[in-house]
Amino acid sequence: MVLGAVTLTACDSAKKKRPTYDGVPFKIKTKAVDKKNSRADFIVEIKDAGQSLEGARLAAAHAGVTYCLSEAGYGTSDIIWNINPRDPEAQLRLVDGAAVFQGTCES
Template sequence: MKYALTVLTVSALLAGCANDSERVAFDGQYFSTKLRKVDGQRDVFQVTVKDAGKSIDGARAAARYEAVKYCVGTYGSSDIEWSFGPDAPAGSLRLEGGALTFQGRCPQ
């Protein structure tokens, strides 16, 4: 029983380390992002970056990173047509609940 508990503990610790090494910091900050398809369309997506107030520039970069990762993984290209993207003027950005949301499309 002790052996099984030790193995589980070590496995959990190693899994935790693996996740931290895969995280990418933007402007010195880590952001939680979520990308989802719009209306079931595979090519149109929204990406939301939580706690964007930590660094607006970092949040913009995190959104761009997630979008490129999605388009490359889905279509094999990093091309993105933004309808409202990370390069939008600062005055047009709206923090909703501390999050920024952008929308784009992976051209096919």
């Protein structure tokens, strides 16, 4: 029984460590479109975007900046987006409930 309580506490603390956007701790996946060709082009996928479309936009913008600065190593947060997550008028692309954004890190 104690082990079960510890396990639940560990799961709870892992969720708390995930940043929230508009109050939602989204699962975010960021990856290069073609890692062998260039790490500059990338895709950000925000799972369950319907929980908060505004939060999904914020999460995508943050994930893009993090990707370009850290993962791709471009040293700049300048991004050319196909659909700019910071533009509230831009139509979101939803795939199986996930918001999908594509961008290119500017060098």
